[in-house]
Amino acid sequence: MPVATSSRQRASRRQNSEEIEDARNTQVKKDDDVSDDGQPVRTKVKKEKKGKKKAVAEEDDDDVVAPDVEDDDDDDRINVANFPDQPLAKADLHKLKGISQDWEAMATQIGQQTSIYKDVAIAMAESGEMDTNSSKDLQMLDRDMREFLDVCTEMTLHAKAIDALHQRIASGEEVTDPQALYEEGLQQGMEAYAGKTTRQKYVKDKRYNDFQTSIWDVHHPNEPMPPLTNFIPQEDGDDSDDDDDLEMGGATQNYNCPLSLTVLVNPVTSRICGHSFSKDSIVEYFRHQNRPIKCPAAGCTKSFRLADCEPDPELAKKVKAHQRRLVLNRDDSDAEEIVD
Numbered sequence: 006m007p008v009a010t011s012s013r014q015r016a017s018r019r020q021n022s023e024e025i026e027d028a029r030n031t032q033v034k035k036d037d038d039v040s041d042d043g044q045p046v047r048t049k050v051k052k053e054k055k056g057k058k059k060a061v062a063e064e065d066d067d068d069v070v071a072p073d074v075e076d077d078d079d080d081d082r083i084n085v086a087n088f089p090d091q092p093l094a095k096a097d098l099h100k101l102k103g104i105s106q107d108w109e110a111m112a113t114q115i116g117q118q119t120s121i122y123k124d125v126a127i128a129m130a131e132s133g134e135m136d137t138n139s140s141k142d143l144q145m146l147d148r149d150m151r152e153f154l155d156v157c158t159e160m161t162l163h164a165k166a167i168d169a170l171h172q173r174i175a176s177g178e179e180v181t182d183p184q185a186l187y188e189e190g191l192q193q194g195m196e197a198y199a200g201k202t203t204r205q206k207y208v209k210d211k212r213y214n215d216f217q218t219s220i221w222d223v224h225h226p227n228e229p230m231p232p233l234t235n236f237i238p239q240e241d242g243d244d245s246d247d248d249d250d251l252e253m254g255g256a257t258q259n260y261n262c263p264l265s266l267t268v269l270v271n272p273v274t275s276r277i278c279g280h281s282f283s284k285d286s287i288v289e290y291f292r293h294q295n296r297p298i299k300c301p302a303a304g305c306t307k308s309f310r311l312a313d314c315e316p317d318p319e320l321a322k323k324v325k326a327h328q329r330r331l332v333l334n335r336d337d338s339d340a341e342e343i344v345d
């Protein structure tokens with residue numbers, strides 16, 4: 006108990022001290038801590054609290070005892086059927102939000118590890134494997150990568166099922182069977198996902214895009230990747246209407262900054278639209294502007310603020326690898342020329 010200890014310490018210090026002035030100061034301090042009956046204040050408060058608790062407990066006892074007196078049917082009292090589940094209260098909403106956020110955080114955390122698949126894919130491509138269409142090994146890796154993304158999606162679906170529950174309660178609905186609703190919501194989400202075609206599942210996934218682009222870049226450092234649909238055969242349910250959307254997938258890979266038109270330096274990526282810029286260029290673009298401005302990337306209709314741009318170390322790595330391969334290719338062609 007810090008107060009008691011320190012006042013005791015002060016007391017002993019006072020006894021040892023020869024200086025009257027010091028003693029007076031300490032006395033003033035000591036008076037603060039000690040109530041009229043000489044007990045340290047905090048200890049006293051605690052005792053009072055304890056006493057209150059006890060009083061409350063006694064009241065509770067009365068409540069329990071009271072109906073007992075009139076109740077002549079003892080069996081009824083412990084019949085579980087008399088205690089139906091209570092609906093989740095609005096006070097529980099923040100707990101639901103917390104669980105949902107935990108799922109999201111887990112999905113994000115684990116989802117970031119897809120870079121491992123990408124790194125392995127690059128190593129395989131550099132050792133001669135061409136792409137996921139022609140290389141058996143890359144095909145296997147591709148399958149693992151997709152399964153991994155499925156797991157991430159499943160975790161997100163857990164979060165969504167809880168969010169749906171959250172919404173029901175927030176809108177005033179009485180929810181007495183959250184478990185059943187949660188499982189039902191999750192089941193529906195899983196079935197909807199299982200019903201999607203391979204293209205629908207992965208083509209728009211940035212991580213899958215990165216994975217395929219990385220393989221492509223090893224062999225074609227100067228060419229943008231063709232649409233991802235080149236690597237995923239059409240299935241029933243892939244109608245051609247989707248294609249415009251899907252083809253946005255791979256083709257935009259480009260390591261030049263849309264502002265400086267030179268290769269990206271310290272790339273930052275807009276959270277709003279996914280376009281990337283050299284840091285210096287985008288900072289200049291936003292000079293004296295705090296409001297959102299239209300994205301400078303050609304054809305992009307989104308607007309964002311400078312604060313929406315985050316450093317993109319993954320992209321920086323890709324730019325580096327890209328430049329390294331450009332140099333290697335140049336060396337190769339130089340060598341060929343010499344041989345010729």
Ligand SMILES: [Zn+2]
Pocket residue numbers: 275278279280300301302305306307
């Ligand atoms: Zn943009």
